Amino acid sequence: MQKTETEDAHGAGTPRHRSAWNHLLWIPIVLPLLTFVFNHDGPRVFGFPFFYWFQLLCAVLSMVTIALVRRLTGRDR
Template sequence: MSHADGSGYSPNGETVPEGSRLTRDTAIRGPARPAPYIGAGILLAAAILFPLMPQLYAFDAPRLGGMPFFYWYQLLWVPISAILTGSAYWLVTREDRRRRAEARAGGAPQEGAAAAGAGMEGERP
């Protein structure tokens, strides 16, 4: 990645070939697939909504080690929520890595990519 100032150097100091200059319209990610984001949203919604529905756990029985159901049900959601949150994070980061790899491999161009070279080398107005 090169700076938009046309210096020809990446942020870590390496030289960048002339043809790979980045502009404001350069795609850094490929097109998104909605399924991983929907899946992550469902996992996070479950982790949030189920513990907030007391009609599911407002019971005394069954007891576990002398502890009423409504206590151990809520405590059970602590590791479940951690697992659901970790799974949602994994889905989103895997999709982001896929999108970045697709853009690096020269995937589908974004709208406005044709006008990327016609501008003022990425300078902002």
């Protein structure tokens, strides 16, 4: 039996969404891996070194990006 485009590896009928908006998900994946971007102490925000508040900013950016892609691809149920 051949799998249709809407079947996954287990045969479930979940649709596959292939949209150009999904490429935005690379931003929160790659940005924290670029250590040269945040490998310094300053500037400090409320006494926190750049490294710490940049990581928190990346977490917020990830949440916003995932929500945006989900909304733009029409996968909100």
